[in-house]
Amino acid sequence: MSKPTLKSVAKALGVSTATISNAFNRPDQLSVALREKVLSACAELGYDGPNKAAQSLRKGSSGIVAVILSDSLEYMVSDPVASQFLQGVARELERQQKHLLLFSGSSTNLDTITDFVDGFICYGAPRNLRLIEQLRQCPKRVLTVDFDLPGRPSVNIDNEQAAYDSAMAVLKPNDVVAVLGLRLIDALDSRPVADAPMWDNLSSVSHRRLDGYQRAMGELGLTLADDALWHIPESNQHFAEVAAKAVLSQSPRPTVLLCMSDLIGLSAMRVALQLGVQIPEQLRVVGFDGIEETLRYHPTLSSVWQFSDKKGEAAARAFQSGQDDNQLLPYELRLGESS
Amino acid sequence: MSKPTLKSVAKALGVSTATISNAFNRPDQLSVALREKVLSACAELGYDGPNKAAQSLRKGSSGIVAVILSDSLEYMVSDPVASQFLQGVARELERQQKHLLLFSGSSTNLDTITDFVDGFICYGAPRNLRLIEQLRQCPKRVLTVDFDLPGRPSVNIDNEQAAYDSAMAVLKPNDVVAVLGLRLIDALDSRPVADAPMWDNLSSVSHRRLDGYQRAMGELGLTLADDALWHIPESNQHFAEVAAKAVLSQSPRPTVLLCMSDLIGLSAMRVALQLGVQIPEQLRVVGFDGIEETLRYHPTLSSVWQFSDKKGEAAARAFQSGQDDNQLLPYELRLGESS
DNA sequence: TCATATATCTTAATGCATTAAGATGGTAGC
């Protein structure tokens, strides 16, 4: 006997297909007694719910939301900011009884599954240009986070203003400034940006933050030396330490480090302390993101808190609600001992 | 106007729906002239092929094969053995015009997508018990690689015999033996197995290999000391070096190292050389898997070559062909300077 | 020239499920 279907189960029970369907989807449409009879019969016959493909076809939606992570899944799970975001998305999606399908940005064949999902939430600007093109042309709903796609809704914070605020909070006249930036150019190792072409992909967060830093510096009459702007390919300890070591060995030594993530900021402080540089007397540091570890570390790190879990929830909610604007979430500047 | 469908396109062109469908799926069923007219009309109307959900429903298959990787995706891409396997699968699937959907073993909701895929190729025994249960009960085709699931087809090599062969090739009477094993117990760091409960998950490859080692040792009258059997949680340099250092510091120092992967073998040789232990005079080493790096390294590493790319192809082919047996692929023992 | 084979396109049944609208029987109100 082939796999049971709604129809075969209905016939076996002597009821209509609508009844079986309702037993699964709209319990209020039939008596409890009958519903339980149906459900137990289904279990017995090995029928485990309506076929998703048919359901998706009929309803026009599958209840599956694909989340595309720009970086590798591994990184995303280990990075506290990203994993908090993911938890927020998962929480909100569960609340809405939706399912979550996870993709890494290296996925290249969206066509394969576009018809099976309700749309995409894309976290972070993908490096993969083909993927970006596919997202642009995707007929399904697409919502971006931490970057913008023309004509698509997005969830973000005002990175320029936040960066400006954070810089203004630590900078003093006559400071020597260095910026430890994240993914500014197309290189896989930590290095000074120098005159490498900026990888300005969809006005990514990093460039907005850089703009904010520079606005603040401009107002204070400070300039950024050519070798004081560093590119870090991925927000982790190793890459951050390489950059921090290099920058703190320069002369004149920076008196302020503007860091585009908290992991970078913490790593920089570790390096500074190893080098015997006093914080905040000789060096002030400010991070970005707002993760718990900045509070446990000593000295505590000043940072822009952006509440990634809320961001995840907001993204999932905005995805569902259908609102098409570019939403800016609140952030909060919290000063620690590092400034 | 809503999204175009087969029907709407057919009406717009004044032909039947069958013609449009054939234009996409069976070009031989209509004249080239008409086919091109149809295709260009589709492009103009913004119709990009038959809806996959409907197609899947009608055809009973979607052409998507899901590959589940027991470890994290990141690890899989970096590990040469796994990534070769993946390449083999991808190559064969492409040949069959199928699509590949990648999952990590931490995925827990197969139900979400079972109706959308033709089945699962599962590489390596998942740690996630819920996932294993889902695979057992999955109504779709499931093929396992490097482990077995009762009643399911699998692709593998004869790990017991291969391990036996490799051990026999390096062992001599009176040897002191240590085993650097992979994922033998449920621990996330490198450590001696001692009396921790063996994590015998679905007769995984590691336990088969251990059986092979021990059969060989038995025949030579050798025994494995309690602290000479080590568990390594993941096949990478760091974890391997920790274990190798510990084992090579024991007294009496081992004269043979049986390693369950080449990465482990190579790391162990690196450690040995650092410690001033001569290979092969004072220590013989044998690995497992067969990766190119073993040939470039000096001394070259003896190993069991299992041709992971072929394994990937074989898995994809077996998945497709419908054969339901437990296939054993050939392996090859290649001796290097390490023994 | 007639019968037959070929190429090309259409008809209609089918896959599995959802859901608005209709049918049925019972209960409450007066």
Added chain:
DNA sequence: GCTACCATCTTAATGCATTAAGATATATGA
């Protein structure tokens, strides 16, 4: 006792596509 309404279930249209079988017209062969 009659009407109105409610709870409960069924009917039937619908979503988007595939494909075997049927319908034409054109070409082939004797």
